[in-house]
Amino acid sequence: MSYLSMPHDALFKLFLMDVEIAKEFLQTHLPSPLQQQFDFNTLALAPGAFVEDNLSQHYCDVVYSIRVAKDRGSAYILLEHESVAGKLTPFKLWRYQSAIMKQHLNQGDTLLPVVLPLIFYRGAAPYRGPLSLLECFRHKAIAQEIFALTKSIQLIALSAIPDDVLMTHKRCAVMKLAQKYIYNWDLQQLVPKVFELFERYPLAIEKIRGVLYYLVKEGRGMDKQQFVQFVINHAPHYQEDIMSIAQSWIDEGHQKGWQEATLEIARNMLVDGVALDFIKQVTKLSDDKILALM
Secondary structure (H helix, E strand, C coil): CCCCCCCHHHHHHHHHCCHHHHHHHHHHHCCHHHHCCEEEEEEEEECCEEECCCCCEEECCEEEEEEECCCCCEEEEEEEEECCCCCCHHHHHHHHHHHHHHHHHHCCCCCCCCEEEEEEECCCCCCCCCCCHHHHCCCHHHHHHHCCCCCCCEEEEHHHCCHHHHCCCHHHHHHHHHHHHCCCCEHHHHHHHHHHHHHHCCCCHHHHHHHHHHHHHHCECCCHHHHHHHHHHHCHHHHHHHHHHHHHHHHHCCCCCHHHHHHHHHHHHHHCCCCHHHHHHHHCCCHHHHHHHC
């Protein structure tokens, strides 16, 4: 995944397509009686794309297959990322559920599997959209006579989760915190909390780099150079990671003048007494350029 194209749903997928992190996420949010129906040791990613009869292609955000604990039959969990409350979101998810069921039948089963839908909502405003399919009908009374439509989709709304609770959500906590406050908090306020979570719940390097790029791309209060310098000053363990992201800006031409910014960062590191070998490692500057700064 390129860190230069890190929209909100890409950060979400970076974390939730990791099955071990997905287990933590689902076991945090699913009601305990429902969890007991499934064998989480069998959780696996399933295809999130389907093609309709007219060959139009649709993509669910993340789909997992899982075994039902009692009879070992297959079930599915559909996790959809939303930033706004759609008027027909339950219908959209029902179409995805139906397509997943059809794909399952195509594999040879003769009965429909359970497909559990979940909505992960990162909007700042409270979720005001419908959560049951019944609410999507114009003639609700007639629809209710025909279908059993009253069951609501489980909503995971970041704005409704208290921060002290969110900070206990293991390896998903940093993704949730970043998406909850990316537009409401200045990066000087958000970044220390992010690094606190990095230390509390260690992550693989690609996820750390994904979060850092998401912060600098979507956050407010700092430009790229200021963000890099802030990380170097306040979280020295991540100097090499943030400079590797900076290098990707140079390589892909998305940040004019970054070479000059890198020189300024190296100059500040020299003033702070950072070892020359380390400055060379994280900035990728040549010996001659570093010596010229001295």
